[in-house]
Amino acid sequence: MVFILRKYFEINFLISVLFVLGLVGCTQFIPEIVVSKEVFKEAAKDPGKLVIYVGRSETLVGPIIKQFSEVTGIEVQAKYGKTGAIAATLLEEGEKSPADIFFVQDPGGLGVIVKAGMLKPLDSEILEKVPTWAQSKQSLWVGLSGRARTVVYNTKNISPKDLPVTIEGFTDSKWKGRIGWPPTNGSFQAMVTAMRIEWGEEKTRKWLEGIQSNNPKIYPKNTPTVAAVAAGEIDVGFVNHYYLHRFIAEQGEGFGARNHHLASGGVGSMILVAGAGILNTSKNEENAKKFLNFMLSSVAQQYFTGQTYEYPLAEGIKANPLLIPIDLINKPSIDMASLDDLKGTQELLRSLGILN
Numbered sequence: 001m002v003f004i005l006r007k008y009f010e011i012n013f014l015i016s017v018l019f020v021l022g023l024v025g026c027t028q029f030i031p032e033i034v035v036s037k038e039v040f041k042e043a044a045k046d047p048g049k050l051v052i053y054v055g056r057s058e059t060l061v062g063p064i065i066k067q068f069s070e071v072t073g074i075e076v077q078a079k080y081g082k083t084g085a086i087a088a089t090l091l092e093e094g095e096k097s098p099a100d101i102f103f104v105q106d107p108g109g110l111g112v113i114v115k116a117g118m119l120k121p122l123d124s125e126i127l128e129k130v131p132t133w134a135q136s137k138q139s140l141w142v143g144l145s146g147r148a149r150t151v152v153y154n155t156k157n158i159s160p161k162d163l164p165v166t167i168e169g170f171t172d173s174k175w176k177g178r179i180g181w182p183p184t185n186g187s188f189q190a191m192v193t194a195m196r197i198e199w200g201e202e203k204t205r206k207w208l209e210g211i212q213s214n215n216p217k218i219y220p221k222n223t224p225t226v227a228a229v230a231a232g233e234i235d236v237g238f239v240n241h242y243y244l245h246r247f248i249a250e251q252g253e254g255f256g257a258r259n260h261h262l263a264s265g266g267v268g269s270m271i272l273v274a275g276a277g278i279l280n281t282s283k284n285e286e287n288a289k290k291f292l293n294f295m296l297s298s299v300a301q302q303y304f305t306g307q308t309y310e311y312p313l314a315e316g317i318k319a320n321p322l323l324i325p326i327d328l329i330n331k332p333s334i335d336m337a338s339l340d341d342l343k344g345t346q347e348l349l350r351s352l353g354i355l356n
Contacts, residue, residue, distance in 0.1 A: 047073035050287040053090060055083030055104030055186070056274060064303045068294045074287050083109035083186040084342065091116055095281055100288040103144075103276040106190040110141045110275055111340020119277040123289065129296045130313040134273045136337050143273030143336070144295045145304040146311030148241040148329055149191055150259040151268065152226050157235050160260050167268030170236070171210025179216040180225045180234040183354045187222070187240050187272055193345045194267040194334050201348070208352055230257040240272070245309035245322055265330030273313065273336055 054061060058080045069076040079086070083104045090097055090113055102113055113119055119140040126142055127135050134143030151163060164170055170179060182188050195204040217234055219225040225237040226244055241259050248255045262268045276295070278288045294300055301312040305320040312319060319326060349355040 047075070048284055048287050049075040049077065050100050050284050050291060051098050052076060052078045052101040052103055052291070053086050053099040054078050054080045055086040055102075055109050056080075060308050061103070063307070064295070064300050067299070067303070068291060071294070071299075072287075072290060074290070084346075087112045090118060090279075094118075097279060097281050098283075099279050100282040100284045101276055101291055102141075102279060103274075104186075105147075105274045106186050106272050107141075107275060107336040107339045108190045108193055108342040108345075109186060110136070110277060111337065112342055113277070114138070114140050114337070115340060118280055120280050120282070120285075122278065122292070126289065126292050126296065129315065133333075133336065134275075134313050136275075136277070137335065138337070141275045141277035142292060142296070143275040143313050144292075144300075145274045145308075146313055146326060147187065147272045147274060148261065148311070148324075148326070148331075149187070149268060149270050149272065150239060150241045150244075150261055152229050152237045152239050152244055152257050152259055154229050154232055154235050155256050155258055157232065163236070163260055164262075165264045166262060166266055167238075168207060168210075171207060171214065173214065175236070176214040178235040179211060179214055180219055180228050180237040181211070181216050182219045182221050182225050182239070183349060185221050188238060189342060189345050189349070190272055190339050191238070191267055191270065192349065193339045193341055194270055194332070196341070196345065196348070197334065197338055198267055198332065205348065205352070208349070208354065212352065212354070226257060230255055232256070238268075241323070242309035245320075249309075261324060261329050263330060266332055267334070269329055269331050270334055271311070271326065271329065271331050272339075274310070275336075 052065065065076060065078055068074070083106065086104065087109050090099060090102060102110065102119070104110055114136065121139045122142055127139055130143050134146065135141065153163060164172070192204065195207065217228065219228060222239040222243045225239050226247060228234050229237045230247065244257060244259050247257070276292060278285060282288050296314045298317060301314045301317040304310040305312045305317070309320055309323065311323065311326050346355060
């Protein structure tokens with residue numbers, strides 16, 4: 001079933017790209033694709049270039065960035081790295097930065113650059129394509145895909161009914177030696193930032209100390225955390241939802257882990273957005289706008305949900321049927337733009353010895 005669904009999305013994605021390129025004429029497949037074609041109809045005259053600083057994995061977003069370049073003829077230079085490191089590079093470069101676009105995995109990284117006054121307001125044409133919760137209140141960045149925080153659990157050792165109702169429940173001593181987490185991961189740090197906003201500093205510190213007392217195993221990122229859960233090294237892990245689906249697509253339904261969305265909601269069930277903004281110093285602003293419009297077109301939104309198993313944010317695009325509908329996740333109402341105190345979160349984690 002997973003294989004069939006994946007092939008369905010791959011075929012649809014290919015047809016969408018062919019339509020953008022003008023090689024097929026099926027306007028009934030995805031009406032929104034006409035908008036994308038209009039955006040790029042003059043690209044061949046003088047495509048120019050675009051410099052993107054990317055705080056996301058190249059394996060995840062490299063193919064769709066490459067597709068943008070192929071569709072438009074625009075020469076794209078992409079610099080990849082961890083969100084924090086890419087943000088630090090931008091801050092160091094300042095007005096001399098060659099970057100046009102800052103594209104990262106969570107609002108916290110965007111917030112650092114917003115605070116530095118380095119992003120320019122986006123056109124309403126771009127912003128109106130996504131829900132208000134998935135964009136900057138100052139119109140400085142826009143969400144491109146959604147990623148749910150979830151608890152991944154080992155299917156042999158755990159039943160969903162065994163899991164706590166809230167993320168606070170994992171501080172219970174019965175979870176000692178059974179938890180895995182990736183403290184250096186940007187999304188994990190965004191979740192902790194949300195805790196600080198929703199709970200306050202003291203409760204967040206107590207939660208972190210409670211997990212520490214349960215001797216969690218530390219992993220460098222989400223992928224090995226999910227793999228460790230399936231292998232039985234740990235029983236549960238705190239990750240983003242889509243890593244599991246990539247494993248199932250590669251290894252089949254027998255993969256020994258599944259996601260659990262906490263029924264009570266709260267920060268353990270929040271939806272983070274991967275987003276992007278245009279730098280004040282951009283020398284290729286029109287191409288930067290074309291990039292954002294492309295990433296919110298049917299082509300790119302279907303790529304995200306069909307190939308990387310993320311949630312599409314543009315209206316009218318259906319999520320991969322393998323995913324729990326986003327409206328059924330009991331997520332908290334957290335302003336994505338408020339997740340900008342990454343430095344404060346990292347200082348808290350260091351003070352507890354969770355980060356070096």
